[in-house]
Amino acid sequence: MNHGHPADFRALMAGFPTGVTIVTTTGTGGDPWGMTLTSLCSVSMEPPVLLVCMRRGSPTLDAALARRSFAVNLLHRRARSTAELFASGAPDRFDRVAWHAPAGTGGPHLLEAAHTVADCAVTTDQVVGDHVVIMGRVTRVTRLAEEQHPLLYGLRRFATWPDTDDQLSYDFIS
Structure with missing residues (x-):
């Protein structure tokens, strides 16, 4: 079985545009941590559960696992x-952006x-x-802006949702 090369896998995933998030948490000493990622997936509506994937060795990952919580900021x-x-x-x-952690x-x-x-709240890792x-498990959802156009990433570049009047609406979860 041919498992492909890393370049083939990168090309595969580049062809799957997705939203852009920044996952944040705080360390045990209270320091903020965060990283950009596109690996976000809804898992369940009841209870509401999200899945994220973070690189091993990341300080943000280590802090999220130690604290057992994180926030997903949809950009x-x-x-x-x-x-x-x-x-x-x-x-x-964090010195270069506006943030707060109530x-x-x-x-x-x-x-x-x-x-x-x-x-x-982290349930499984x-x-x-x-x-x-x-x-x-999603414990709270906070709306910060009325902006309806998410930041997207695919084909190795950023994009936005197109402005159009003839949008179709689907309400589903896989």
Whole structure:
């Protein structure tokens, strides 16, 4: 069986556009951590559960597992620079964005970059290859902006939802 090369797998996933998120949490000392990712999936409506995948060795992953909570910040179309900043690993990233972490949240909420934030409690984590799959029960959803156009990523570039009047609406979960 041919398992393909890493380049083949990257090309496969580049052809699957998806939304862009920044997962945030706080360390045991209260320091904020966060990273950009596109691996977000809804798992269940009852109870509400999200699945995220984070790279092994990531300080954000380590903090989320230690704290057993995280926040998923869904980015809007004007947040490309924030997505790039949090993908860069810059140590001062939280000094360069507006955020707050009220009591009871899973992690910092990115006030100017996210349109919606889901706070989650870690229920399950599993190492899979070079990543860790984490399932989080959604404890709270906070709407931060009226912006309806999510930031998207695919074909190795950022994009936004097109403006159109003839949108079809589907309400489903796989």
